[in-house]
Amino acid sequence: MKTLKLKPVLVNAALAGAALLAIFPLLWMLSVSFMHNGEASNYPPPLLPSAPSLDRYRELLKSGGFGRAFLVSLSLATISTLVSTLLNALAGYGFAKLRFRGRDTLFALLLGALVIPGQVGMLPLFLMLKQMGLVNTWAGVLVPSMASIFGIFLVRQYAMGLPGELIEAARIDGAGEWRIFQAIVLPLLTPVLVTLGVLSFLGSWNDFMWPLIVLTDGNLYTLPVALAALSREHVQDVELMMAGAVITVLPVLALFLALQRYYMQGLLMGGVKQ
């Protein structure tokens, strides 16, 4: 009898404890970002700011270049999301429903390439972009993310389930392939495209290694690169760094909360891999 009553308490306590541990670092970041300079380094370290202020944020936006980095990250993530979602939608639909020579061979090749880690091509890609004059430009950051094998795979899986009769009927009525895609296929693909869009936006926003390699000029930095650079210079300014972390993390966290359902779906359709 006793164990029966104890078990619900144990399960819920363990769950609540784990959830708290998971978000504690984020809550702490938020709290410290409102503290005044040096407050977090007091002894014992305070959990809440004594007099909450936005000064750290002002400092970051004014002298740290974080306002610019924010706009850079936002623009790059938006462009990369729009372009890659469109290209992946076209290709995913093409591989699922259209017929052309070598279709299945090409797709098998793509799937095979999925095992190659992106870093293997990074060094030569850097040299290629250098030849094209794209090193230290935003275009250089963008180009490799304009289409992804995983994205094509995701759309193809979904598009396989679309009713073929609908497309066939439109074809018999004399509609061209592009017209069919716009008017019939695209609306039907919306759920998977939202999923894909959320994944690419987060992927682009959170990406670190490639923008770190391509961008050398501090004025061009994305948020993660700017934050990493700042953390190497201002190791002692805990409060300033936490404000920077909030600016970096909050937009993606908000986007995730708003579109959680779609994100989880993408995860279940084959693990998050760009």
Place this chain on the structure above:
Amino acid sequence: MIRREKLTQMAFVLPALIVIGLFFAVPVLLGLLLSLTDFDLYALVSLKNLRFVGLANYIDLVQQPIFWKALGNTAYFVVLGVPLSIGLSLGAAVLLQSPLAHLKPLMRTALFAPVVTTLVAVAVIWRYLFHTRYGLVNEALQSIGLNPIDWLGDPHWSMPTIILFAAWKNFGGNMIIFMAALQAVPTDLYEAARLDGAKTWAQFRHITLPALAPTTLMVGILTTAGYFQLFAEPYVMTQGGPLQSTVSVLYLMYEQGFRWWNLGAASAVAFLLFGLIVLVTRGLMKVANRGAA
């Protein structure tokens, strides 16, 4: 007419294929060639200074202590980090799927939140939480009478700290996959076990774990492949230190390639890592298949 149609149909896949071909396939192939040359700062200035050196980069590499150090560090990270991450994912998924649990959607979101955060930002947070003097973690240790630990400054603790960080950051992703797999386990199995008097732990061992085996294998392979690509954590938290205790293979590639501009040698590092990932994931699959047979 028909020919034209086929061309239109192919045009749907062309833009994506061109992007992937140009910015992924070609670089990977060039990378293999690059790893067979002595491409360095001089070659960057003029390609006349470029020489084909065969396998010299690879031979050089396996003779350097830093390569083995990086490999050892990465293996340490994978061997400890993957089971820890997956164990946490499984534990959290089981708790969340328990019929006794309350507030499930809220708990799930909280547990999942670290996955979507920006790695660089949360790595910075952890650096302060694990600070030797001002960090809350040491504060908590001292409050229960334990000695403070120099988490990121002691070469014995730096990698374990990074492992803890990675487990915290990543466990939510696999948790969602385990949750979906748990939902697919037929409930009458548990019903029958309960009638036979099986306790919770026995049910978990003899029903849940075997039912999750295929999912665990898939998750294990994907996580292992991902963990071999350790880079941003040491870059932000320790810069490879102290005493090179957190230099990973990819960190070595970055340093060789983009700090010292030894792009040929760095390419060899990248391909050795790729080969290693293929070897280890294949091995895992083989072991799992033998276990199943």
